[in-house]
Amino acid sequence: MKRIVIIGSSGGNLYNLGGKDPQKLLGEIRTQAESAGFEIAAIQFVAAQGSMDSAGKETSSAVYSWDEAAGAPVISFTGTLEECNQHVRSTDEQWADELRNGRVDGLISMSADPNRANEQIIKAAVEKKIPIVGTGGTSMALISAKGAHVILTSGTTGTTNRTRAISFVTAFAKHWGISYRPMIGDTKLAGAVSDSxxxxxxxxxxxxxxxxxxxxxxxxxxxxxxxxxxxxxxxxxxxxxxxxxxxxxxxxxxxxxxxxxxxxxxxxxxxxxxxxxxxxxxxxxxxxxxxxxxxxxxxxxxxxxxxxxxxxxxxxxxxxxxxxxxxxxxxxxxxxGEWVKVLIEGAVSYSPILAGLIAGLLIWPAIIGGVYHAAILPIVLLEMEKTGNSFLGAVDMVGLVMVSAGITLANIISPRDKSEATVATPGFLINMGFGTFVEAAYPFMFSNKMVFAGAIVSSGIAGMMVGVFDVRGTAYVPSVMAPLLSNNMLGFIVAMASGLICSLIITLIANQIAKKKNVRPTEENVSA
Structure with a gap:
């Protein structure tokens, strides 16, 4: 396993391009190094609380080192910039010896100081012809001038933590003849021949x-x-x-x-x-x-x-x-996009009431079956692109959000069990306050067939009212704001109310029936 050492500082220009967040900067290098099978042997990184272009000796700073046990960069020393540089110099000779003894294979330099803080390790890298990659125009120019074996050098302008890390590791991998695919998130970035x-x-x-x-x-x-x-x-x-x-x-x-x-x-x-x-x-x-x-x-x-x-x-x-x-x-x-719009408008023009009814009846099975976000939401957005609101967006609000709000409200007013009121309350508030979280109704729908059927019926009725008033609107906004974003404020209010009230009444009835079924066996036992 190839072992690399990271040296440098948060830099001047680098500070504004990732250097002010050393954990993220160094963490990205760690991620890419692990993807290539490289081991980080050490880190000597000075992070100042400001760009090195304007920092002074008294600027608050920290030294990041490598914690082998944790497998992560950690702060090993804090103080002024001068004190941190002095601390790095105290360990510089140690890692210079590691290079001379052949226990380090590569060096990553980011805005390093080859004449002072990192002088000894750079000297050792020059002597042993250790491959060096790095950024920082002035720093890398000085390192190259010392006769170092630089295989990749660049300024920091236009770079990011990820692109720098990938560049470093790619250069090492090619130099050593090692296969490497950069790590992006939880997957490896593919080359030109891969379908990743x-x-x-x-x-x-x-x-x-x-x-x-x-x-x-x-x-x-x-x-x-x-x-x-x-x-x-x-x-x-x-x-x-x-x-x-x-x-x-x-x-x-x-x-x-x-x-x-x-x-x-x-x-x-x-x-x-x-x-x-x-x-x-x-x-x-x-x-x-x-x-x-x-x-x-x-x-x-x-x-x-x-x-x-x-x-x-x-x-x-x-x-x-x-x-x-x-x-x-x-x-x-x-x-x-026009075809989608024409299709929706054609269905609504043929029979707005029928179109609303069908959309309302199907929207709950669609979201439960995972079809909503894959098919219906893109259509809603295509509609909104043209007019700023949507027929299916209105059905979403009245058939999903308001029906979910009605079911959860019923379980606050008259739950089958007192504990259900606690579960229902956050769902009701989120649906009314933010126009989302229709899944809050799932526990009550899946545990009672009458509530489930009531949700679909209520959504169908509410969707039909959308067609009656020819409403265009949107969900994902507070319920009190939704009518203001529609083309028919009064009609949208009526449609929203129909979905909420209908589902509320059906759920209240279903809860009462469920309560009686649970009480009857107990009463018979008492009589006996």
């Missing part, structure tokens, strides 16, 4: 993460209807155009997970994919995320400086994916 990045494509996850953007759109739409705030209609138009960018950035981040690099790639792809709507943004973002992984690895293999690697991986990936959508796929993606 494709496995991280999760349409449901992308849509759920993008939901706050759509809710912001709905809020602006509602505010623009208030007299005197009609100027916000222009903001609404801007937000609609921005939604593909939001989707693309999230898609690229989830597929690549290369921190800021993937976000930049996603934003670039999203800006160029705006004409394709949110479907175009998703395609552009996914493409950017896939390309980030491929280009990043190739640039590292070609020994490009880390800063250049990040620029190419983030910039070129976003441009290529975005231009592909801009010139080829945008019309197709936009038309796909």
């Amino acid at each position: 990045p494709w496995k991280r494509i999760n349409i449901r996850g992308i849509m759920m993460s993008s939901l706050p953007g759509f809710i912001a759109l709905a809020l602006v739409l509602a505010l623009s209807k208030i007299p005197g705030l009609d100027m916000l209609s222009g903001v609404f138009d801007v937000l609609i155009k921005a939604l593909p960018v939001v989707i693309a950035a999230i898609a690229a981040k989830q597929v690549s997970d290369m921190e800021e690099v993937s976000v930049v790639a996603g934003v670039l792809a999203g800006v160029l994919s705006m004409d394709g709507g949110i479907i175009g943004g998703m395609i552009g973002g996914i493409g950017a995320g896939l390309l980030v992984n491929v280009l990043f690895r190739k640039c590292i293999e070609w020994k490009f400086p880390t800063t250049t690697v990040n620029i190419i991986a983030g910039g070129v990936s976003g441009l290529v994916a975005g231009l592909l959508v801009y010139y080829l796929l945008a019309p197709i993606a936009l038309q796909a």
Whole structure:
């Protein structure tokens, strides 16, 4: 097993690019080293409470060392910057001897001080021709000038904790002829011939993460209807155009997970994919995320400086994916979104009451069966992209949220058992206060068939009322705010009330029947 030593400091520019959070910076190196099968032998890292560009001798600082037992970096000394540098110098000779004795195979340097704090270990690395990788323009230039065997050097501009760590370990792995795939989250980043990045494509996850953007759109739409705030209609138009960018950035981040690099790639792809709507943004973002992984690895293999690697991986990936959508796929993606909208509008136009009834009856089986987030939520967001609210979004609020609120309220008022009131109360408050957590009704639905059937019937009735009043709205907002975000405030209030009251009454009846069944055997025993 190859053993590496990490030396350096939180640096000047590095401080603003991860150095101010040493645990995360060093932890990322540990993660990638473990993925390659390398062992961290030691850490000598000085972390100042400010950039080294402006820090002085009296700046509060800490020294991070490697705790072999815990397998993690820990603070071993605190004091002023001068005291911390002196502490590092006291252990520098020890690890210099380790290098000379052949017990260290590689050195990672990040904004190190080769003339003072880290002088001895650098001398030993030069003598033994130990391969060195690192960042910090001035620092690495000084180390190279001493005749060190530097196999990767770069400034810190444009880098992140993850991309630096992957660059370091990739350089070592190639130098030693060791197979290595970077660790991203709980999975290893694939090379150009592997399909692992494709496995991280999760349409449901992308849509759920993008939901706050759509809710912001709905809020602006509602505010623009208030007299005197009609100027916000222009903001609404801007937000609609921005939604593909939001989707693309999230898609690229989830597929690549290369921190800021993937976000930049996603934003670039999203800006160029705006004409394709949110479907175009998703395609552009996914493409950017896939390309980030491929280009990043190739640039590292070609020994490009880390800063250049990040620029190419983030910039070129976003441009290529975005231009592909801009010139080829945008019309197709936009038309796909239009087809969904036309399909919904066609069903509602044919019979809004029937459409609402069917949607209401099916929405509970859909969410219980795991179909809601995979199929219905994307359709809701596609509707909202066009108008800021949604027919199915309104059914969601009245058929799921309000029905769940009604079931939990019934179990607060008249529970089958006193303990159930304690379980029901948080669920009711969250549903009413935040427009989410419909799962709070599950314990009561799954334990009583009448409550389960009542939930579906109540949802069907509430959905039918959505059709009667031709309501468009959204869930995931406080219940008192939801009518304000709809196209028909009074109609939405009636539909919401119908779902809550109907489920409340049915659950109260079901609880009373259940209580009588439990009491009857006891009464017979008493009579006997």
